[in-house]
Amino acid sequence: MPVFLNANEPGFDTQFAALLSAKREDAVDVDDTVAAIIQDVRTRGDAAVIDLTSKFDKLDLTPETLAFTPAEIAAECARVSDADRAALHLAADRIRAYHSRQMPDDQRWTDDAGASLGWRWGPVSAAGLYVPGGQASYPSSVLMNAIPAQVAGVARLVICAPTPHGVSNPLVLLAAQIAGVDTIYRIGGAQAIAAMAYGTETITPVDKITGPGNAYVAAAKRRVFGRVGIDMIAGPSEILVIADADNDPDWIALDLLSQAEHDESAQSILITTSAPFGQKVAEAVAARLTTLERRAIAGASWRDYGAVIVVDDLAQAAALSNRIAPEHLELCVADPEALLHQITHAGAVFLGQWTPEAIGDYIGGPNHVLPTARSARFSSGLSVMDFIKRTTIARMTPGALRAIGPAAERLAISESLQAHGLSLRARLDRLNAGE
Numbered sequence: 001m002p003v004f005l006n007a008n009e010p011g012f013d014t015q016f017a018a019l020l021s022a023k024r025e026d027a028v029d030v031d032d033t034v035a036a037i038i039q040d041v042r043t044r045g046d047a048a049v050i051d052l053t054s055k056f057d058k059l060d061l062t063p064e065t066l067a068f069t070p071a072e073i074a075a076e077c078a079r080v081s082d083a084d085r086a087a088l089h090l091a092a093d094r095i096r097a098y099h100s101r102q103m104p105d106d107q108r109w110t111d112d113a114g115a116s117l118g119w120r121w122g123p124v125s126a127a128g129l130y131v132p133g134g135q136a137s138y139p140s141s142v143l144m145n146a147i148p149a150q151v152a153g154v155a156r157l158v159i160c161a162p163t164p165h166g167v168s169n170p171l172v173l174l175a176a177q178i179a180g181v182d183t184i185y186r187i188g189g190a191q192a193i194a195a196m197a198y199g200t201e202t203i204t205p206v207d208k209i210t211g212p213g214n215a216y217v218a219a220a221k222r223r224v225f226g227r228v229g230i231d232m233i234a235g236p237s238e239i240l241v242i243a244d245a246d247n248d249p250d251w252i253a254l255d256l257l258s259q260a261e262h263d264e265s266a267q268s269i270l271i272t273t274s275a276p277f278g279q280k281v282a283e284a285v286a287a288r289l290t291t292l293e294r295r296a297i298a299g300a301s302w303r304d305y306g307a308v309i310v311v312d313d314l315a316q317a318a319a320l321s322n323r324i325a326p327e328h329l330e331l332c333v334a335d336p337e338a339l340l341h342q343i344t345h346a347g348a349v350f351l352g353q354w355t356p357e358a359i360g361d362y363i364g365g366p367n368h369v370l371p372t373a374r375s376a377r378f379s380s381g382l383s384v385m386d387f388i389k390r391t392t393i394a395r396m397t398p399g400a401l402r403a404i405g406p407a408a409e410r411l412a413i414s415e416s417l418q419a420h421g422l423s424l425r426a427r428l429d430r431l432n433a434g435e
């Protein structure tokens, strides 16, 4: 049974702090394992990737079979039904429409001193897109990664997606085709992240790695950051539902289970203004768990990390939610727009009882690669911005340099950086001589 807490009872603060610090990603000691895997890939390249894929995914590869061939991709794509194909296309169109609005404009202006200033946006040259595939496969994550990268104009895109026991989901390959990515490696976990970051004999390194994954993938992304850019920590899924009593308990139970079924390390929390409603949701979760296909995973997640928290009012709910900074936040209340004003930290917010989080996982339009483990306090969901970078631009005229150069020279002297000062002074002297 998950923790049933009342925010106004003694001891709540301690219990809530324990919930916040639940070390879901460290439930297994992943970091040491991941460090060793990365080192192995750096040292042995393809051979390490092949050995680790055999060990963790039970798939024997060679350097030649690390990537799907064009013929394999075509054959897999041909297996997709018309209905699935149409659903993927609709999702792709909606995700592209949403992300196309994110592309920022370049800026250039002339200031009072006569200096021409601005910035210009440009894409990273190569991005590696991680698409999870251990306990489930994620065609939707192909679209969520690749479409913003494409909108940003990234020239080289590669996908890593594990295929345990060699079983691939044809929709993953079709999604890649729809999104225009033709290099797909059938590898996963920390070894895939290391291969994309450092390169191997077969895999050319990329500049940026994005995408969600389990605790091993999240830990590996943390470790390769600096060598390459990463989007964020998008680890085991989370959902927080704030609901009043005017909801169907079964709907809320299913919303909680929708994220619990991703991973035993996933976390689902209900905050409600009604204790009887909270009780009904907990009962509905238990009932649904008896028949859910992934009940072992979802049940473990709900048992170990789930919680029902009863609060006095929605302001208290919002304050607790902001401390959690959940990946997904559903506001199933009469006036979700009003409550939204009180939300400061959340990866993605879903307003009202007709907006289940699952719509956002697939087809709503916003990205489903989102910050977890409280990192929504300082980071955002995947977007076009993750695939572009800003270069600043400055151009002085003689007049502009005469106006602001002396102050720069003074500051250079104050830092005892003589060459800096002289590089300014040489030009200022020339200007003064020409007067």
Ligand SMILES: NC(=O)c1ccc[n+]([C@@H]2O[C@H](COP(=O)([O-])OP(=O)(O)OC[C@H]3O[C@@H](n4cnc5c(N)ncnc54)[C@H](O)[C@@H]3O)[C@@H](O)[C@H]2O)c1
Pocket: 033, 056, 057, 131, 132, 133, 134, 135, 136, 138, 141, 162, 187, 188, 189, 190, 191, 212, 213, 214, 215, 216, 217, 233, 234, 235, 236, 237, 262, 263, 266, 327, 368, 369, 370, 371, 372
């Ligand atoms: N935050 C987000 O935006 C978001 C989006 C989608 C999915 N997710 C999360 O992605 C995750 C997908 O997890 P998954 O496991 O299905 O697939 P995955 O592809 O992330 O992980 C599979 C890989 O994990 C590695 N691995 C497994 N056990 C290992 C071990 N004992 N030692 C070393 N490596 C090991 C293997 O290399 C395997 O290929 C879930 O946690 C889900 O909640 C998050």
Ligand SMILES: N[C@H](CO)Cc1c[nH]c[nH+]1
Pocket: 138, 140, 141, 212, 236, 237, 238, 259, 327, 361, 368, 369, 370
């Ligand atoms: N809920 C996941 C993000 O945490 C994304 C996803 C993909 N497929 C189903 N769900």
Ligand SMILES: [Zn+2]
Pocket: 237, 258, 259, 262, 361
């Ligand atoms: Zn999901």
